[in-house]
Amino acid sequence: MTTTAETARTPQASPTKASPARRPASARRRRPLGTLLTILTWLIALLFFAPVAWMVITSFKQESQAASSPPTFFFTPTLxxxxxxxxxxxxxxxxxxxxxxxxxxxxxxxxxxxxxxxxxxxxxxxxxxxxxxxxxxxxxxxxxxxxxxxxxxxxxxxxxxxxxxxxxxxxxxxxxxxxxxxxxxxxxxxxxxxxxxxxxxxxxxxxxxxxxxxxxxxxxxxxxxxxxxxxxxxxxxxxxxxxxxxxxxxxxxxxxxxxxxxxxxxxxxxxxxxxxxxxxxxxxxxxxxxxxxxxxxx
Structure with missing residues (x-):
């Protein structure tokens, strides 16, 4: 009787609950892939935006600075x-x-x-x-x-x-x-x-x-x-x-x-x-x- 009562009082593990040891492992496997995809997405976005950014930067240069070779990266902006x-x-x-x-x-x-x-x-x-x-x-x-x-x-x-x-x-x-x-x-x-x-x-x-x-x-x-x-x-x-x-x-x-x-x-x-x-x-x-x-x- 005592054994049966103790067994009834013992909490049963939920069959649908994921194992604590498995969730961190799967999360650790997914995290590097997600980070890599995020970095790749930002690099592609910056690559497409680079000509627009360079156009905006060049608009604040003098003509001599805009036509210089190699390009001038440090200059005093002007309107x-x-x-x-x-x-x-x-x-x-x-x-x-x-x-x-x-x-x-x-x-x-x-x-x-x-x-x-x-x-x-x-x-x-x-x-x-x-x-x-x-x-x-x-x-x-x-x-x-x-x-x-x-x-x-x-x-x-x-x-x-x-x-x-x-x-x-x-x-x-x-x-x-x-x-x-x-x-x-x-x-x-x-x-x-x-x-x-x-x-x-x-x-x-x-x-x-x-x-x-x-x-x-x-x-x-x-x-x-x-x-x-x-x-x-x-x-x-x-x-x-x-x-x-x-x-x-x-x-x-x-x-x-x-x-x-x-x-x-x-x-x-x-x-x-x-x-x-x-x-x-x-x-x-x-x-x-x-x-x-x-x-x-x-």
């Missing part, structure tokens, strides 16, 4: 290059880029949302053919169409006109925007649309009050992609504009003169040209992450 850019006519270039980017992105979103709705929520026959037609327009190299566009723009008096760039940027980004927005609309549950229809909501009311709020992160992600492509576009701006419609990428060419290339001024101009896109991505990062994950295959 002379940024002051020279502000004193020049750079504001007109950046303003043209801002107008062309903002207007073209707005037009793309306004046209891509209903198009993506029709191709996802209300698909029709030949939907796949329509989608292929949209994406096939991106397969043709821009250099192959620049001559007809130049001739047409010249005949209608639209060369060196900001409206021409807006139309071309809209056409350039619209296929990508339709494909992205379609993937976001496909994530919307059909039950939500059925509930809106049962409540008597019209198509416009459903779009405005149900669909648009649900796909707002996707719209933000699509808009940011369009902003990046339009802001950085160079080929159309180089061939179709001269002075009135010149954009920020063309201002970078002004640092290349017959006297040589001004590396410090080029770095400062590149930093200023990169800031709008970086700030836009910084402020929209939450919506961007949610938007890019909405269209993912789960």
């Amino acid at each position: 002379e290059q940024y002051a020279a850019i502000v004193d020049s006519n750079a504001g007109a270039y950046f303003l043209n880029s801002a107008i062309a980017t903002a207007v073209s992105t707005l037009l793309v979103i306004v046209m891509a949302v209903p198009a993506a709705y029709a191709l996802s929520i209300r698909p029709v026959k030949r939907t796949q053919d329509v989608l292929f037609f949209f994406i096939s327009t991106k397969m043709l190299p821009i250099v192959a169409v620049i001559m007809p566009i130049y001739v047409i723009a010249g005949q209608i008096g639209m060369l060196d006109n900001l409206l021409t760039l807006i139309v071309l940027y809209t056409a350039m980004n619209l296929p990508i925007a339709v494909w992205m927005m379609r993937s976001f609309f496909l994530e919307v549950p059909g039950e939500v649309l059925e509930a809106a229809a049962m409540d008597g909501a019209s198509l416009l009311a459903t779009m405005r009050r149900v669909l648009i709020p649900m796909v707002t992160p996707g719209i933000a992600a699509t808009a940011l992609i369009c902003v990046i492509f339009a802001w950085n576009e160079f080929f159309f701006a180089l061939n179709l504009s001269a002075a009135n419609a010149a954009t920020a990428p063309l201002y970078l060419l002004s640092t290349m003169t017959s006297e040589g290339q001004f590396l410090a001024q080029l770095s400062a101009a590149s930093v200023l040209a990169s800031l709008p896109v970086v700030l836009a991505g910084w402020f929209a990062q939450k919506q961007l992450v949610r938007g890019l994950s909405m269209g993912a295959v789960k």
Whole structure:
């Protein structure tokens, strides 16, 4: 009896509890691998960020220091290059880029949302053919169409006109925007649309009050992609504009003169040209992450 009672009072080891000797051993085996992967990730990230960091550092140098060989690592920072850019006519270039980017992105979103709705929520026959037609327009190299566009723009008096760039940027980004927005609309549950229809909501009311709020992160992600492509576009701006419609990428060419290339001024101009896109991505990062994950295959 005593033995049975003592046995009953003796705590039994839980069968699901891991052995104390095994957990530290497995943790010790995993810890070096995790540390190695972390160090490797940081090295890769620093490798990709190194050119950007060097550009920022060079923008605070004198021209003689920026062109020195071997490179100058210790110097007195100066804002002379940024002051020279502000004193020049750079504001007109950046303003043209801002107008062309903002207007073209707005037009793309306004046209891509209903198009993506029709191709996802209300698909029709030949939907796949329509989608292929949209994406096939991106397969043709821009250099192959620049001559007809130049001739047409010249005949209608639209060369060196900001409206021409807006139309071309809209056409350039619209296929990508339709494909992205379609993937976001496909994530919307059909039950939500059925509930809106049962409540008597019209198509416009459903779009405005149900669909648009649900796909707002996707719209933000699509808009940011369009902003990046339009802001950085160079080929159309180089061939179709001269002075009135010149954009920020063309201002970078002004640092290349017959006297040589001004590396410090080029770095400062590149930093200023990169800031709008970086700030836009910084402020929209939450919506961007949610938007890019909405269209993912789960």
